[in-house]
Amino acid sequence: xxxxxxxxxxxxxFGVAFNRAEIARRFIQGSGIEIGALHxxxxxxRGAEVHYVDRMPVAELRRQYxxxxxxxxxxxxVIDDGERLDSIADDSQDFVVANHFLExxxxxIGALLNMFRVLRAGGIxxxxxxxxxxxxxxxxxxxxxxxIVRDYEEGPEHARRAHFEEWARLVDEVPxxxxxxxxxxxxxxxxxxxxxxxxxxxxxxLLVALRDRFAVSYDLELAVRNEHENIxxxxxxxxxxxxxxxxxxx
Numbered sequence: 628x629x630x631x632x633x634x635x636x637x638x639x640x641f642g643v644a645f646n647r648a649e650i651a652r653r654f655i656q657g658s659g660i661e662i663g664a665l666h667x668x669x670x671x672x673r674g675a676e677v678h679y680v681d682r683m684p685v686a687e688l689r690r691q692y693x694x695x696x697x698x699x700x701x702x703x704x705v706i707d708d709g710e711r712l713d714s715i716a717d718d719s720q721d722f723v724v725a726n727h728f729l730e731x732x733x734x735x736i737g738a739l740l741n742m743f744r745v746l747r748a749g750g751i752x753x754x755x756x757x758x759x760x761x762x763x764x765x766x767x768x769x770x771x772x773x774x775i776v777r778d779y780e781e782g783p784e785h786a787r788r789a790h791f792e793e794w795a796r797l798v799d800e801v802p803x804x805x806x807x808x809x810x811x812x813x814x815x816x817x818x819x820x821x822x823x824x825x826x827x828x829x830x831x832x833l834l835v836a837l838r839d840r841f842a843v844s845y846d847l848e849l850a851v852r853n854e855h856e857n858i859x860x861x862x863x864x865x866x867x868x869x870x871x872x873x874x875x876x877x
Contacts, residue, residue, distance in 0.1 A: 647669055647670070647726075647755070647853070647858070648670040648672075650753070650849065650858060650860065651671060651672055652672040654722075654753065654848065654860050655671065655672055655722050655724075655753060656672065656674065656675055656721060656722075657676070657721025657722065657750075658675070658676040658677075658678075658720065658721050659676075659677060659720045659721045659723055659724065659750070659751075660677065660679070660705070660712075660722075661677050661678075661679055661680065661723075661724035661725075661726075662680045662709035662724065662725045662728050663725070663731065664679050664681070664701045664724075664726070665688065665695065665698075665700055665701070666699060666701075667727075668701045669724050669726060669753065675722075678705055679701045679702065679703050679704050679705070680705040680709055680712070680715075681705075681706065681709065682706070682709060683703070683706065684703055684706060685700050685702060688700060691816065709725070709728060709732075710734055710737055710738040710741065711737075711741055712741045712742070716745065718744075718745070718746070718747050719747070720745045720746050720747065721750050723745065723752050724752075725742065725753070725754050726754070726755035727756070729756050729823075730756060730757060730821040730822065730823055730824060730825070731820070731821060732822065733778065733790075733822050734782070735775055735823060735833065736776065736779035736833075737778075737779055739837055739843075740837075740841065740843065743843055743863055747863070748865035749862065749865065750862070751848075751862055752845075752861040752862075752863075753860060754858070755853070755856045755858045756825060756830050756856060756857050756859070757821075757824075757855055757856050757857075758825070758826055758827055758857055759824040759825060759826060760826055761854070761855035762855055764797075764821055766797040766798075767793060767798070767821075769826060770824055770825065772829075772832050772833060774823075775823060775833060776840070783822070787822075788810065790822045791810045792806065794813070794820045794821070795809040795813065798821075827850070827852060827857045830857060830859065834847065834859065834861070844863070844866065845862060845863055846862045847860070848860040848861065848862050
């Protein structure tokens with residue numbers, strides 16, 4: 628099923644060392660939001676208006692991420708859970724930027740569905756996702772699609788502690804004897820780890836499932852490898868395409 632589905636993406640451009648801002652100039656216009664920008668907001672094209680969404684105000688974010696001491700953080704305009712976007716009205720945004728956010732989401736499918744919910748028809752999701760093969764997540768196993776579907780259908784609590792244990796063991800490289808203490812610390816401060824990890828093809832598999840299983844109607848305008856990350860540009864369609872081309876192709 629996946630191999631057949633991915634034929635739809637065979638004409639897309641893949642490569643390395645793309646400029647995020649150049650991609651933004653091509654696709655972003657109007658008024659929108661960026662989720663979790665912290666110290667690395669997307670450089671917006673002239674005329675675009677962006678509001679920054681995060682789960683905490685800047686002072687609390689600084690306490691949460693002491694490793695960003697000395698970095699300039701963007702001022703948060705909207706305090707909200709970036710996965711839920713409860714304070715953002717349906718069909719109200721021209722774009723949603725979520726760079727290095729999806730891997731921090733405990734419920735990635737729910738997060739993507741809410742990004743589409745707040746977009747106007749024709750609006751853009753600008754998504755950059757780190758590729759585990761080129762980051763500190765290298766030693767971690769790729770998150771299977773069915774695990775992510777279960778996170779959506781049952782809620783992510785079933786695997787929350789296991790994700791923190793995997794992070795402590797394979798990213799922090801904590802000795803086995805200190806593992807429980809470190810996991811407890813991370814849970815106590817609700818540290819935003821990478822709950823899920825992917826390669827480029829794994830994210831494409833998730834995007835196919837978004838269409839096939841959850842009836843999200845979109846065009847994949849661009850998919851490029853950008854050094855250690857993969858960038859995806861998704862455009863929300865006004866109506867669902869006639870028939871299910873992916874199902875029919877299989």
